[in-house]
Amino acid sequence: MLTMKDVRREGDPILTEVATEIALPATEDEKQTLKEMLQFLINSQDPETALKYELRSGIGIAAPQIGISKRMIAVHVTDHRGTQYSYGIMNPKIISHSVEKTYLDGGEGCLSVDREVPGAVPRYARITVKGVDAEGQPLKLRLKGLPSIVVQHEIDHLDGIMFYDRINNEEASELTPLGR
DSSP states (O other): OOOOOGGGTTOOOGGGGGGBBOSOOOOOOHHHHHHHHHHHHHHSSSSHHHHHTTOOSSSSEEEGGGGGGGGGEEEEEEEETSSSSEEEEEEEEEEEEEEEEEEEEOOOTTTTOOOOOOOOOOOEEEEEEEEEESSSEEEEEEHHHHHHHHHHHHHHTTTOOOOOGGGGGGHHHSOOOOOO
16 A cells, blocks of 8 residues: 655655656556555545545655656546546546646645645646556546646656646736636
């Protein structure tokens, strides 16, 4: 079981590296790691489990954050309508996006960053992402709102980009924040 002890913190060089594409079909180890990443998020959102194992609540995680420089992300997030998006994705790639951008009004957070970093991070309002799930099945997701932002944040980790590298309050001042 993954815990916060497994999560690399800012300053760790792996967080600034570009992660390696996974050769498909994925190995059993890679599939298992992806499942564990998703289970970590589920556990972190369960109050009893989170308390027992001292987990910070998370809605997304990328393999480099647990010390594995491979292109894998997991998201477990609910949108404004209550629809849950729970996916482990290997080799995620944004294949299209909206012109419209948005940002999280309260700023973004990160399991690898143990401090509050104020500022707006402009993101595409809508994206289409392709990849492969833990069973090797192709995935194609059309996302908007918070799920879209979370996937963009996690794909940034695969490219060695931290959310605070994208803070742009000037650009955000001309955008509508998510949920408004």
